[in-house]
Amino acid sequence: MNRHPSLLSNLVTAYMTLLQFDLLILLVSVIAGLFGSILGLGGGIIVIPALTLLFNIDIRYAIGASIVSVIATSSSAAATYVRERMTNLRVAMVLEVATTSGALTGAYLAGHLSVRWLYVIFGVMMGYSSLMMFRKRHETTTVMVKSAPWADYLRLHSSYFDRATGQEVSYRVVSTRIGLGLMYIAGVVSGLLGIGSGALKVPAMDLAMRLPIKVSTATSNFMIGVTAAASAGVYFMRGDIDPYIAAPVATGVLIGAALGPHLMGHLHSTTLRKIFVSVLLIISVQMLLKGVRG
Amino acid sequence: MTSPQSIKEKALLDEERVRRVELMISQLLRLGIAASLALIAVGTFMSFLHHPDYLSSSDALLRLTRPGAAFPHTWHDVASGLSALRGQSIVIIGLLLLIATPVMRVAVSILGFVYQGDRLFTLITTVVLCLLLLSFALGKVE
Numbered sequence: 001m002n003r004h005p006s007l008l009s010n011l012v013t014a015y016m017t018l019l020q021f022d023l024l025i026l027l028v029s030v031i032a033g034l035f036g037s038i039l040g041l042g043g044g045i046i047v048i049p050a051l052t053l054l055f056n057i058d059i060r061y062a063i064g065a066s067i068v069s070v071i072a073t074s075s076s077a078a079a080t081y082v083r084e085r086m087t088n089l090r091v092a093m094v095l096e097v098a099t100t101s102g103a104l105t106g107a108y109l110a111g112h113l114s115v116r117w118l119y120v121i122f123g124v125m126m127g128y129s130s131l132m133m134f135r136k137r138h139e140t141t142t143v144m145v146k147s148a149p150w151a152d153y154l155r156l157h158s159s160y161f162d163r164a165t166g167q168e169v170s171y172r173v174v175s176t177r178i179g180l181g182l183m184y185i186a187g188v189v190s191g192l193l194g195i196g197s198g199a200l201k202v203p204a205m206d207l208a209m210r211l212p213i214k215v216s217t218a219t220s221n222f223m224i225g226v227t228a229a230a231s232a233g234v235y236f237m238r239g240d241i242d243p244y245i246a247a248p249v250a251t252g253v254l255i256g257a258a259l260g261p262h263l264m265g266h267l268h269s270t271t272l273r274k275i276f277v278s279v280l281l282i283i284s285v286q287m288l289l290k291g292v293r294g
Numbered sequence: 295m296t297s298p299q300s301i302k303e304k305a306l307l308d309e310e311r312v313r314r315v316e317l318m319i320s321q322l323l324r325l326g327i328a329a330s331l332a333l334i335a336v337g338t339f340m341s342f343l344h345h346p347d348y349l350s351s352s353d354a355l356l357r358l359t360r361p362g363a364a365f366p367h368t369w370h371d372v373a374s375g376l377s378a379l380r381g382q383s384i385v386i387i388g389l390l391l392l393i394a395t396p397v398m399r400v401a402v403s404i405l406g407f408v409y410q411g412d413r414l415f416t417l418i419t420t421v422v423l424c425l426l427l428l429s430f431a432l433g434k435v436e
Contacts, residue, residue, distance in 0.1 A: 017349055018355045060361070083317065096400075238367075247388075
């Protein structure tokens, strides 16, 4: 139980019926699905604080519902992103080898490492990534001349149709090995800390592999479902997934994430980048605070 | 002997196969979502029908969402709940189907790469599926 329930959360839950609770959560979750699917982060960044702070839900159940929301965001949005070729399926498949083996390592390491330091390290890493991503904001089309033997061999280069500009954008993928390394780390982090690893996946694809920002968020969105599904089974068996909470969350997120991709198509890449950078900065500050406060 | 014409035709054929696989994956995801949404909605409706107090009292909310709340989380609970047609068990089947959808997506992708005749990616995707199943297996042991 939350030891310091805010006045607001007491008011919200004390006089509500289950039906009113379901409808309110549904509304919040639609918004979570909408943002999560556009940014490639999953719905957790909105679902967890909303459930714990607004509805005074125990953190265990909030995390259980958040895992479900990540899977819901991923599948719901991917149905559209894959159809519209925004997701780079080949890049996703290759990188999933690294994220799933990383998640396995993370689960194995859990309990052997100081979590506080991890929060500090990744807080700094994400803060730095958001800065680097912000610096790239004026780049619209990058002409890559760097050689990319792995990406050539795996045929990762592709193109997508940008609705905002009405143009087909061709892109080359580089630094596949660095990308794989970063994805392995992202997998370890999600296995260890149980946080959505989208916040590490998108910068890795954007900064190292040089995928366009829209392709990065769509591909991250595609991959996070698999990472979350790997741990969801454990959460269910442990009794962390309360159907009375997870059901309205899943329903709302599925609806929001079905709408998100249509909105994202019309967003300009620069706008999407600015929104992503701001959210990443907030996440990195939160992680730093968690690490410092313990 | 391969004429430029036949090379072009092969490229077009490959392209069409890739497109078919993309549509197949998209379709599978839609199907998984639609089925789990339907189960969640029906289950929720039934539990409201069986428990009219969910609509009027705020005690039920606290009882069901606070730590220590009773809800099925083992196969046995879910199975016995299903045979009694309890709404929450139907909701859980919907949630489990939702969780299984990305795993099925990986499995179907393997078939897709076999269909495209891409041995390397068939192997890569098979490795991903094995790692996923391994993490399920290891997770249960704990």
